[in-house]
Amino acid sequence: MSADLFTPLELGGIELPNRVMVSPMCQYSCEARDGMPTDWHFSHLTSRAVGGAGLVMSEATAVEPRGRITPHDLGIWSDDHADALADVTAFVRDQGSVPGIQLAHAGRKASKTRPWEGSRPLQPDEGGWETLAPSATPWPYDGTPPATRKMTKSDVEDVQESFVAAARRADEAGFQVAELHAAHGYLTHEFLSPVTNDRDDEYGGSFENRTRFLRELVAAVDDVWPSEKALFVRISATDWLPDRDSWTVEQSARLADDLGDLGVDLVDVSAGGVHPDQQLPASGPGYQIKYGRRVREGSSGVAVGAVGGITSPEQADALIRNERADLAVIGREHLRDPYFTHHAARRLGREEELDVPVQYDRAF
Numbered sequence: 001m002s003a004d005l006f007t008p009l010e011l012g013g014i015e016l017p018n019r020v021m022v023s024p025m026c027q028y029s030c031e032a033r034d035g036m037p038t039d040w041h042f043s044h045l046t047s048r049a050v051g052g053a054g055l056v057m058s059e060a061t062a063v064e065p066r067g068r069i070t071p072h073d074l075g076i077w078s079d080d081h082a083d084a085l086a087d088v089t090a091f092v093r094d095q096g097s098v099p100g101i102q103l104a105h106a107g108r109k110a111s112k113t114r115p116w117e118g119s120r121p122l123q124p125d126e127g128g129w130e131t132l133a134p135s136a137t138p139w140p141y142d143g144t145p146p147a148t149r150k151m152t153k154s155d156v157e158d159v160q161e162s163f164v165a166a167a168r169r170a171d172e173a174g175f176q177v178a179e180l181h182a183a184h185g186y187l188t189h190e191f192l193s194p195v196t197n198d199r200d201d202e203y204g205g206s207f208e209n210r211t212r213f214l215r216e217l218v219a220a221v222d223d224v225w226p227s228e229k230a231l232f233v234r235i236s237a238t239d240w241l242p243d244r245d246s247w248t249v250e251q252s253a254r255l256a257d258d259l260g261d262l263g264v265d266l267v268d269v270s271a272g273g274v275h276p277d278q279q280l281p282a283s284g285p286g287y288q289i290k291y292g293r294r295v296r297e298g299s300s301g302v303a304v305g306a307v308g309g310i311t312s313p314e315q316a317d318a319l320i321r322n323e324r325a326d327l328a329v330i331g332r333e334h335l336r337d338p339y340f341t342h343h344a345a346r347r348l349g350r351e352e353e354l355d356v357p358v359q360y361d362r363a364f
């Protein structure tokens with residue numbers, strides 16, 4: 001019998017109670033600009049666990065201050081960050097849900113204001129900073145971009161070490177899944193895509209070279225990340241730049257194979273974000289789901305999460321039943337409905353799967 005939305009999923013040594021993952025979503029809510037979680041983060045993440053999601057993934061969490069998109073991003077570059085995040089993971093686990101953390105570095109897309117402040121480049125006199133990237137070309141802003149430094153070999157090693165230290169802290173904080181962010185035009189994606197990688201050393205040029213940064217990163221993190229916990233990588237399956245030499249679904253399937261060989265438990269398949277000229281498809285229901293399916297079919301055996309425009313229980317359930325993905329990764333619908341999974345159990349006639357907190361029993 002094929003799996004459905006409520007079939008537990010074992011990844012690494014971790015069992016997710018169902019196939020619903022809360023997609024990582026930046027909250028830009030560290031008001032003190034110190035990367036420390038606030039009551040907002042606690043409330044945002046734990047309420048989705050109360051709502052029944054099998055896996056609650058934190059937002060992109062910066063492995064070093066330069067890797068923040070905005071000064072208000074969450075971080076995990078010190079032990080104090082890890083201590084504070086331990087409260088979140090303990091509460092999420094108490095709800096029967098699995099806490100995950102997305103480890104991230106924003107590369108040339110760092111040093112901006114928040115979306116509700118215009119997402120414009122931050123200048124040094126406003127607290128902006130020099131960004132790091134595989135090439136010296138800044139993101140093509142309308143305004144003056146922050147300076148972008150082409151990473152030296154030693155920068156590469158420093159950033160990789162920051163990811164490793166962050167993974168170690170994430171383990172100590174009680175996270176059970178670590179997801180390396182290699183999508184949406186941030187640092188690791190900038191290495192993967194020929195659009196943002198003009199290097200002529202061992203990190204640029206061929207597929208082998210462009211994927212080296214990520215492959216080295218996965219191997220280094222895997223060394224410190226406990227084998228009984230799960231390791232994910234989020235990729236953009238395509239740059240949506242069909243008229244240029246760019247990152248494609250075929251390369252993603254090949255990469256997924258390599259990642260599986262390196263011990264990655266699931267590839268979380270998103271799309272786009274590397275350049276403003278991208279040709280977005282119409283963003284209707286499940287607008288990116290086909291990429292997860294193509295990566296799953298084109299690679300041999302690594303589990304896949306699909307994300308993008310999943311809004312209904314029926315759609316999420318069909319995704320799993322039709323074996324288009326192993327995990328339904330749901331973003332904005334979780335902002336509208338923290339109790340998506342409980343509502344899904346009712347809508348799909350799976351009341352026996354309802355695992356509502358006793359305090360809320362009378363409502364379900």
Ligand SMILES: Cc1cc2nc3c(=O)[nH]c(=O)nc-3n(C[C@H](O)[C@H](O)[C@H](O)COP(=O)(O)O)c2cc1C
Pocket residue numbers: 023024025026027059060102181183184234270307308309310329330331332333
């Ligand atoms: C407010 C917001 C913040 C986001 N932050 C992140 C992030 O931190 N990391 C990431 O990989 N994707 C991020 N995304 C993308 C989502 O995880 C998801 O891939 C995207 O919204 C498409 O899925 P959806 O249609 O279910 O929302 C964000 C999206 C939103 C709406």
